[in-house]
Amino acid sequence: MKAIKTAGLGPGTRLVVGTSKPPKPGPNDVLVKVKASSVNPKDWKLNRTAAMLATPLLTKLLPPLFGDDLAGEVIATGSSVTDFTVGDKVYGMDMRPRTASLAEKAVIDQRCVAHMPHGLDFATAASLPLAALTALQGLHIGKAQSGSEVLIIGASGGVGTLAVQIAKAMGCHVTGVCSSRNRQRVHELGADAVIDYTAGDYRRDAGQFDLVFDVTSYETPQSCAPLLKPHGYFVSTGGNAKSVLALRTSRNPRVKGVLVRPVRRDLETINSMIEAGELTPVIDSQFAFADTEDAYRRSRSGRAQGKIVITVADDCSAESPGETAAD
Numbered sequence: 001m002k003a004i005k006t007a008g009l010g011p012g013t014r015l016v017v018g019t020s021k022p023p024k025p026g027p028n029d030v031l032v033k034v035k036a037s038s039v040n041p042k043d044w045k046l047n048r049t050a051a052m053l054a055t056p057l058l059t060k061l062l063p064p065l066f067g068d069d070l071a072g073e074v075i076a077t078g079s080s081v082t083d084f085t086v087g088d089k090v091y092g093m094d095m096r097p098r099t100a101s102l103a104e105k106a107v108i109d110q111r112c113v114a115h116m117p118h119g120l121d122f123a124t125a126a127s128l129p130l131a132a133l134t135a136l137q138g139l140h141i142g143k144a145q146s147g148s149e150v151l152i153i154g155a156s157g158g159v160g161t162l163a164v165q166i167a168k169a170m171g172c173h174v175t176g177v178c179s180s181r182n183r184q185r186v187h188e189l190g191a192d193a194v195i196d197y198t199a200g201d202y203r204r205d206a207g208q209f210d211l212v213f214d215v216t217s218y219e220t221p222q223s224c225a226p227l228l229k230p231h232g233y234f235v236s237t238g239g240n241a242k243s244v245l246a247l248r249t250s251r252n253p254r255v256k257g258v259l260v261r262p263v264r265r266d267l268e269t270i271n272s273m274i275e276a277g278e279l280t281p282v283i284d285s286q287f288a289f290a291d292t293e294d295a296y297r298r299s300r301s302g303r304a305q306g307k308i309v310i311t312v313a314d315d316c317s318a319e320s321p322g323e324t325a326a327d
């Protein structure tokens with residue numbers, strides 16, 4: 001089967017279409033014919049670390065294949081799988097190397113997938129799992145609930161566009177932090193207020209919040225201290241060394257990191273929000289399988305407005321033959 005692999009070593013490393021043996025499902029796995037996947041910054045951060053260190057050894061330690069998010073059709077099930085059958089349309093994610101979704105076929109543990117939300121095509125569904133679960137789980141960790149005043153820093157990116165909408169669906173009062181070019185978009189996602197981070201340091205006069213959810217990972221509990229109510233939570237996605245260190249060294253029990261977990265029940269919560277019209281995926285751009293390197297380059301720019309999708313199959317429509325949009 002075709003699969004995305006690395007070619008070259010060090011800074012010249014590129015992602016190219018190669019071939020690989022199709023994976024075999026274990027007892028608890030489903031084998032999925034992958035229709036679409038999406039890019040998460042973690043993917044290229046791993047690659048970049050290997051490239052920067054330029055060590056063949058580290059490159060060898062990287063998973064040989066790539067991709068966590070997937071949407072597609074079940075084509076085989078393991079002996080213990082009871083919740084899915086061949087032909088089911090599923091979406092989900094697993095960050096373990098055993099699931100490599102940038103390939104024509106991928107195995108994934110049945111606990112990491114759910115049936116796809118009604119009304120979405122595969123490309124749109126593939127944009128969701130890792131980012132939407134991060135948003136939902138981050139908001140839960142920060143004890144967001146109806147009436148909470150929530151500040152979302154990084155409201156225009158892959159995780160942020162979903163976090164704004166999920167927080168609104170939970171009944172929170174949401175303030176989004178983004179640059180001027182994304183103000184309108186973040187308002188349209190439902191944010192009650194928008195702060196333009198390019199207009200100057202907002203930390204002293206933005207008010208105080210029950211939860212500051214730093215999706216960018218650029219902030220620390222110290223830099224956000226003026227933004228927190230006395231019992232407010234600071235939650236970070238911990239996407240770089242500075243934020244991880246700040247989280248690890250904090251003694252404040254309300255300073256937390258989110259490390260996304262693939263939980264089917266949470267995917268089903270996302271399904272409910274989509275089907276209720278409370279959550280609309282935001283797609284920054286869509287790339288063909290052969291252009292995966294370009295998709296990663298777009299993500300590395302740090303300027304994505306929503307999620308970057310990679311279509312693995314040519315046809316990403318989720319309608320069965322004979323089925324129409326009105327069915």
Ligand SMILES: NC(=O)c1ccc[n+]([C@@H]2O[C@H](COP(=O)([O-])OP(=O)(O)OC[C@H]3O[C@@H](n4cnc5c(N)ncnc54)[C@H](OP(=O)(O)O)[C@@H]3O)[C@@H](O)[C@H]2O)c1
Pocket residue numbers: 040041042130131134153154155156157158159160177178179180181182197215216217218237238239240258259260299302303304305306
């Ligand atoms: N711990 C976990 O489980 C987990 C899970 C998912 C993601 N993450 C981490 O979370 C981070 C965000 O992920 P993502 O997928 O949302 O990234 P992304 O889509 O690449 O985020 C890009 C967005 O960030 C905005 N941005 C950049 N600088 C900003 C700033 N100073 N203030 C506010 N917004 C800013 C950009 O808007 P402008 O271009 O307008 O500035 C752009 O829209 C990454 O570090 C990722 O590794 C961690």
